[in-house]
Amino acid sequence: MLEKEFKLFHFGLIISVLNFLLFHFPFFGFVVNHVDVDYKSFNGILLIISLVIAMLVANFFVIYLFFYLSRRFSKVLFSLFFLINSIALYFVTTYSVIIDESMISNVFNTKYEEASSFFSIKFLVYILFLGIVPSIFIIKAKLIKPTLKRFSITSLVSLFFLIVLVFANASNWLWIDKNSKTLGGLAMPWSYSVNTSLYFIHEKQRNAKEILLPTAKITDNEKSVVVLVIGESARSENFSLYGYKKDTNPLLSKVDNLHHFKANSCATYTTAGVKCILEHTSSNELYEILPNYLYRNNVEVIWRTTNWGESPVHIKKYETRDYLRPKCEGEDCDYDGVLLSGLKEEIKASNRNKILVILHTSTSHGPTYSKKYPPRFEKFKPVCNSVDLGKCTQTELMNAYDNTIVYTDYILNSIITDLKDLKEYNSTMLFVSDHGESLGEKNLYMHGVPKSLAPKQQYEIPFIVWVSDSNKQLKPANNTILSQNNVFHSVLNFLSIDSPIYDENMNIFKK
Known part of the structure; x- marks a missing residue:
């Protein structure tokens, strides 16, 4: 399959679908559990289907655009996205985090000693099968670049389709706006891409000059x-x-x-x-x-x-x-x-x-609670010793x-x-x-x-x-x-x- 040449249109669809299937179960799990109406109702079904299509089309458009402009750069970029997506998904599914700006702040203010406590076999499996394997496909794929006319038509149709979806969901705008922070924090790779940019912009603004207080x-x-x-x-x-x-x-x-x-x-x-x-x-x-x-x-x-x-x-x-x-x-x-x-x-x-x-x-910083105190303070037993907290019983976790x-x-x-x-x-x-x-x-x-x-x-x-x-x-x-x-x-x-x-x-x- 890696020796086969792909038209850019087909390659864009494949990567968009892969990105959707591998990394967005938490996103749509949140939608199903928090939609204001019954997700089996017409309005609920419309919202879910619209979000699925919108995500596929929006990601396709970005992939199509980037690979048309530069195949080499885009192969590196999207391979990196899949690797980071796999890491982000591990933390989302294991610790129920949301990749918003505050979480990005945590990432950039975490030292190796703390970060290394999260490593596990499950973590490596995520990186290997959800990050490295798709990245190999992206790097090895041979692409056929479309003509400028074909590129322009495909891009315009994609944008038009997105606009139609937006207005078709006018009744759901308030719900989407209300939950935009969480939805944005679960959409890969845009959760960490956008919020990393916002983090550095806001850090630069905050650290521009320390405001001195009046003399005491x-x-x-x-x-x-x-x-x-x-x-x-x-x-x-x-x-x-x-x-x-x-x-x-x-x-x-x-x-x-x-x-x-x-x-x-x-x-x-x-x-x-x-x-x-x-x-x-x-x-x-x-x-x-x-x-x-x-x-x-x-x-x-x-x-x-x-x-x-x-x-x-x-x-x-x-x-x-x-x-x-x-x-x-x-x-x-x-x-x-x-x-x-x-x-x-x-x-x-x-x-x-x-x-x-x-x-x-x-x-009391997790996930390695049991390593944060000398053995003589292990008053409550048994304790959780795993970094995958969901694998421990509630009693073990609470004891640690x-x-x-x-x-x-x-x-x-x-x-x-x-x-x-x-x-x-x-x-x-x-x-x-x-x-x-x-x-x-x-x-x-x-x-x-x-x-x-x-x-x-x-x-x-x-x-x-x-x-x-x-x-x-x-x-x-x-x-x-x-x-x-x-x-x-x-x-x-x-x-x-x-x-x-x-x-x-x-x-x-x-x-």
Whole structure:
């Protein structure tokens, strides 16, 4: 078959049909499950048939156009599309993700260590049979180029056909518009092609210039330290502090002066969630973030991280896992416990009265939950050890995730213990997660679903606060749901920092 010559028209149809059959079961599964009318009704059937034909014709038109203009370039391009399609389909079917702009952001902000945890035999099978095999056909195919007249007629007929389909579905425009983000995120290869372009355009706009905040002033000389722990993929639903039936907070539940609040994340992915925690207001602009702002205004700032995805941090003490590991001893040093190594001593060595410590953890990030904590914290068994979460039982998956929360409980309690030893300081610890996590509910896994569509498990997060001085009171919760932006203003209040952008309504502490 590879030795046979194909007319470009026939080749375009073959590639369009292959692309449709191999990569669009999730797309039409969503359509069937979410169409506002019965999909067996006339209007439902019309919508589904129209989307099928529109997808085939639109893809045919693009393939036909590209191969007419340049066969060599197009063979490379569409072979690459099939390879990326196979990878994208693996994540869509395995983790129920949608390839929108936020997911593209996750891709470009993921390091090899995290990405490698997704590799599996199933992943390789997808690449081989859905990516490499079709790509070989595309590269080897011999094509007969049509005349300009034939090309023009075919192109015009295709465009006319698409226009007719659009107007024939006038009654379904509102439904298509309502679900356009999801439909666009499941249409291959246009989901990642378009959203990658949008991602870089928006990143360039956001990073064009960091907007500096007005100068702040420290108003007293009392020694104060704030430890802000940014959690990763921790959902409040699995914290016993929030009513979870399993005892995932055996240590924190016994700590005095500990408070927990209901809270929602700004987004369901790390870069946006961390940005929101560190900014004074939710915005698409790149405002000066909390560590940069306080460092510029004479506060000692220490950033320790086993994670990534934060906005640019401009401070002296930015300490990564690789920096901390050689100075750390014990089993915890291979996990987020490394962030605590020598921390108390570093705080005591500071010559500043006001100190902010930010610990950016990675404890509950999937899919390898069972590898995120030392073996002694495997409290709940059996656990899921597969990266293909759908192959694990719900009990195994939940146990593995719950063990990460038990380890988080240990880390937070250790921080509090260290802060209690710093008796000369007024101290507080704030734990806020970047976003939540899906664990098989509604057949969704991990995170990254657009917040407008996401289940509550992906945005209901823990917001836990401990204070050293019982006289330092917190405002009553009164069923208030906090946002991640409360962090910025609460830190300013605790460190006695006066700023024109301070918002008392966003502060959780009493004056």
